[in-house]
Amino acid sequence: MNKGLGNMLLETVGLKKSFHKGKVTIPVLAGVDLSVRPGELLAIIGQSGSGKSTLLHLLGTLDAPTAGEVHFEGRRIDNLSSSRRDKLRNRHFGMIFQSYHLLPELNTFENVLAPLMIRYSTWGYMTRRHKYRDAATELLEIVGLGHRLKHRPSELSGGEMQRAAIARALVAGPDLLLADEPTGNLDHQTGQEILELLCRLNSEQNLTIVMVTHDTGIGAIADRVVRLVDGRLAEARAPETRTTKKRIPA
Amino acid sequence: MYKLLLCCRYLRTRYIALASIISVTLGVATMIVVNSVMSGFTTEMRNRIHGILSDVIVESRGMDGFYDPDRHMQQIAEVAGDYIEGMTPTVIVPAMLNFEFRGHNIARQVNLIGIDERTQSQVSDFEEYLQHPENRKAMSFQLREGGYDTQDHQAGPEAQPRTQMETAGWEHRRNWAKWQTMQTSSYQTRWPVEKQVAQQQAAGTQASVTQSSGQLPIQPPPLLSSAEKTTASTISGPIDPFAAAAPQGPVFDPAKEQHPGLVLGFALGSIRDDTGTDKFLVLPGDDVKITVPTNGRPPTASSCDFTIVDFYESKMSEYDAHFVFVPIRKLQKLRGMYNESTGIGWVNSIQIKLKPGADGNEVREKLKKIFPHQLYNVVTWQDKQGPLLAAVQMEIVILNILLFMIIAVAGFGILATFLMIVVEKTRDIGILKSLGASRRGIMGIFLGYGLMLGAVGSGVGMALGLVFVDNLNRIADFVSWVTGQPVFDPSIYYFEKIPAIVDPLMIVWVVFGALAIAVLASVLPALRAAMLHPVEALRYE
Numbered sequence: 006m007n008k009g010l011g012n013m014l015l016e017t018v019g020l021k022k023s024f025h026k027g028k029v030t031i032p033v034l035a036g037v038d039l040s041v042r043p044g045e046l047l048a049i050i051g052q053s054g055s056g057k058s059t060l061l062h063l064l065g066t067l068d069a070p071t072a073g074e075v076h077f078e079g080r081r082i083d084n085l086s087s088s089r090r091d092k093l094r095n096r097h098f099g100m101i102f103q104s105y106h107l108l109p110e111l112n113t114f115e116n117v118l119a120p121l122m123i124r125y126s127t128w129g130y131m132t133r134r135h136k137y138r139d140a141a142t143e144l145l146e147i148v149g150l151g152h153r154l155k156h157r158p159s160e161l162s163g164g165e166m167q168r169a170a171i172a173r174a175l176v177a178g179p180d181l182l183l184a185d186e187p188t189g190n191l192d193h194q195t196g197q198e199i200l201e202l203l204c205r206l207n208s209e210q211n212l213t214i215v216m217v218t219h220d221t222g223i224g225a226i227a228d229r230v231v232r233l234v235d236g237r238l239a240e241a242r243a244p245e246t247r248t249t250k251k252r253i254p255a
Numbered sequence: 256m257y258k259l260l261l262c263c264r265y266l267r268t269r270y271i272a273l274a275s276i277i278s279v280t281l282g283v284a285t286m287i288v289v290n291s292v293m294s295g296f297t298t299e300m301r302n303r304i305h306g307i308l309s310d311v312i313v314e315s316r317g318m319d320g321f322y323d324p325d326r327h328m329q330q331i332a333e334v335a336g337d338y339i340e341g342m343t344p345t346v347i348v349p350a351m352l353n354f355e356f357r358g359h360n361i362a363r364q365v366n367l368i369g370i371d372e373r374t375q376s377q378v379s380d381f382e383e384y385l386q387h388p389e390n391r392k393a394m395s396f397q398l399r400e401g402g403y404d405t406q407d408h409q410a411g412p413e414a415q416p417r418t419q420m421e422t423a424g425w426e427h428r429r430n431w432a433k434w435q436t437m438q439t440s441s442y443q444t445r446w447p448v449e450k451q452v453a454q455q456q457a458a459g460t461q462a463s464v465t466q467s468s469g470q471l472p473i474q475p476p477p478l479l480s481s482a483e484k485t486t487a488s489t490i491s492g493p494i495d496p497f498a499a500a501a502p503q504g505p506v507f508d509p510a511k512e513q514h515p516g517l518v519l520g521f522a523l524g525s526i527r528d529d530t531g532t533d534k535f536l537v538l539p540g541d542d543v544k545i546t547v548p549t550n551g552r553p554p555t556a557s558s559c560d561f562t563i564v565d566f567y568e569s570k571m572s573e574y575d576a577h578f579v580f581v582p583i584r585k586l587q588k589l590r591g592m593y594n595e596s597t598g599i600g601w602v603n604s605i606q607i608k609l610k611p612g613a614d615g616n617e618v619r620e621k622l623k624k625i626f627p628h629q630l631y632n633v634v635t636w637q638d639k640q641g642p643l644l645a646a647v648q649m650e651i652v653i654l655n656i657l658l659f660m661i662i663a664v665a666g667f668g669i670l671a672t673f674l675m676i677v678v679e680k681t682r683d684i685g686i687l688k689s690l691g692a693s694r695r696g697i698m699g700i701f702l703g704y705g706l707m708l709g710a711v712g713s714g715v716g717m718a719l720g721l722v723f724v725d726n727l728n729r730i731a732d733f734v735s736w737v738t739g740q741p742v743f744d745p746s747i748y749y750f751e752k753i754p755a756i757v758d759p760l761m762i763v764w765v766v767f768g769a770l771a772i773a774v775l776a777s778v779l780p781a782l783r784a785a786m787l788h789p790v791e792a793l794r795y796e
């Protein structure tokens with residue numbers, strides 16, 4: 006089944022997902038074929054309820070598809086054991102969500118370090134903590150939260166929380182960032198800032214980003230935009246080259 | 256690492272879980288207190304029983320006893336000499352004790368024990384329980400001049416002083432003798448003047464009684480007038496045979512002489528009131544009358560006067576209220592258990608003290624082989640007190656089971672609270688999964704949380720329990736003061752204080768048990784958390 010596109014970072018083949026509610030089957034994805042090139046910023050747009058989040062969960066191995074395959078760096082990942090998938094998420098994927106999903110008991114700094122704490126045992130983490138503290142501080146500076154290290158999520162604004170979430174997604178050095186409507190809960194201005202940040206990370210650090218969004222307008226900054234309609238993908242706009250990529254409108 | 260961090264944070268922020276652990280805390284504290292007090296009681300009791308009884312006892316099944324204790328002891332030494340530290344022969348018979356207190360004839364049923372005062376303390380803690388410091392060093396059946404303890408030497412300084420004991424000894428005896436002579440002479444002068452004929456005879460009876468018994472302070476009229484017939488039969492009945500046997504030679508002067516010595520069980524000669532003060536009925540220096548069954552067939556009563564030389568206070572009320580010790584030779588003669596021509600007597604038991612570490616049961620089995628079972632009974636001290644100790648042991652076990660159930664019930668409280676917390680934390684669990692936390696990790700968080708709660712709960716419980724045990728008597732006093740009801744009545748237990756022994760092993764078990772329950776209670780919620788579907792957890796609002 007491997008299509009052999011070795012240069013693709015992530016690809017799906019005939020991905021299907023349906024939910025069962027009692028005897029009723031709700032088909033959400035009806036065969037999604039998607040390929041993500043390394044360094045690409047791919048936007049997935051679609052109406053509410055079209056299955057964008059579901060697709061992203063499948064890509065991030067948080068859920069198992071009803072049929073079809075997901076390949077990461079040429080290897081199939083949807084049928085891995087749960088512990089292998091946990092490792093994969095921890096080491097290779099970063100995820101950000103519409104409602105930020107920070108841990109309320111931890112402060113900004115600890116939230117950002119959480120993936121690293123998960124990766125290593127207590128001992129392993131403690132021996133490396135100086136290095137990671139520096140990395141986390143640097144990342145928080147990059148996302149513009151250097152002054153908010155000791156604050157709890159409840160003490161941060163939406164935009165600040167999303168920046169913290171981005172820092173957390175990046176701290177472990179992922180190959181792929183999966184973003185599910187990162188600006189959905191933010192006002193336009195803040196949303197633009199977040200998008201700008203993601204754009205910058207994409208271009209400066211060559212980070213591959215798959216971003217789901219409602220908003221076709223925001224999709225305009227992406228390398229490529231695909232639309233999810235009736236459980237299938239349709240190319241919404243031909244990919245632009247990097248040089249001609251539009252900057253965010255003011 | 257995140258597990259530890261989250262556990263700590265949950266611990267600090269979820270007060271509801273801390274509330275659920277309070278029952279564990281209380282359970283642990285109660286268990287520690289109850290176990291400490293119970294083991295204090297049993298240890299105290301065992302020590303005392305063991306101090307009173309010797310390790311192994313060879314006793315005759317018949318009342319007559321067996322002849323020649325020295326030969327018996329030789330035999331015992333031959334088979335089990337290596338294990339034995341000391342032996343002493345004793346004669347134990349039920350007897351009747353009579354003494355006079357303010358005109359009342361007080362009679363008590365006692366266990367009369369004839370002991371060899373030189374060897375008795377080799378086999379038991381007998382001497383330690385005496386009230387004269389010199390008697391505690393080397394016991395003597397001679398009355399001491401004075402110097403008896405006025406403060407209970409086994410209790411702390413907070414025990415009520417025994418002021419009456421100040422005069423105990425020869426001083427008391429001389430006072431009493433002086434007073435008695437006064438009384439007697441005043442009767443003899445006053446009575447005939449008041450009522451001539453009837454009292455003439457009564458005075459005669461009284462004089463003869465007084466003379467024959469020699470010292471009982473018989474004074475008040477009721478004994479002599481209306482109730483004369485009955486009292487005469489009870490009082491002089493047992494006296495007369497002895498009076499006949501007593502040496503009729505020189506006149507006995509109670510101010511200078513004493514009868515054979517006798518050590519009286521503390522509770523026989525005193526009564527403890529509500530405040531813990533001992534009110535003495537008799538003191539060392541007073542005389543008492545002992546009536547024993549003789550060795551004849553059928554046994555007849557044989558009486559003799561003894562002078563109290565000390566009190567025996569083992570603090571085991573059962574023993575203190577029944578034991579009376581007299582010199583073994585005197586008792587043997589009194590009961591006809593002594594062969595004048597050979598100088599060898601009969602005894603009915605031999606008390607054996609074992610060397611430290613020797614096994615009583617082993618010695619018992621060895622001795623059983625040489626002494627015919629029909630005639631001799633060989634027992635260890637545990638055998639003698641077996642039922643009592645077993646009953647106490649059983650009580651402890653049942654109490655522990657019940658208390659542990661309480662902690663187990665608390666476990667369900669933890670379980671419910673934890674399930675709630677897991678539900679509340681559903682989204683966090685989804686987040687952790689999206690960050691790559693494994694199922695084991697998620698489970699670890701909640702198991703670790705349970706363990707930490709258990710540790711906090713049982714740790715606080717342990718501290719509470721230990722503080723409680725440490726201040727047990729103060730707390731008991733306080734509760735008594737608040738409720739007006741004595742929590743701990745020393746007159747029942749003959750302990751001044753509630754004894755408590757904290758056994759570290761017991762604490763380890765209790766704390767370990769509480770921890771185990773807390774962890775067990777968190778297994779189900781932890782499993783639930785681990786099994787949560789990441790997407791559903793993330794969607795949870």
Ligand SMILES: Nc1ncnc2c1ncn2[C@@H]1O[C@H](COP(=O)(O)OP(=O)(O)OP(=O)(O)O)[C@@H](O)[C@H]1O
Nearest residue numbers: 024025026031033052053054055056057058059060
């Ligand atoms: N566990 C589930 N059981 C049943 N139906 C589900 C389940 N999860 C999702 N669905 C359905 O799948 C469809 C797609 O949901 P999804 O959350 O992926 O939409 P979406 O495109 O992300 O929408 P939005 O833009 O509003 O976030 C919806 O119609 C939803 O009702």
Ligand SMILES: [Mg+2]
Nearest residue numbers: 057058059185
């Ligand atoms: Mg969605």
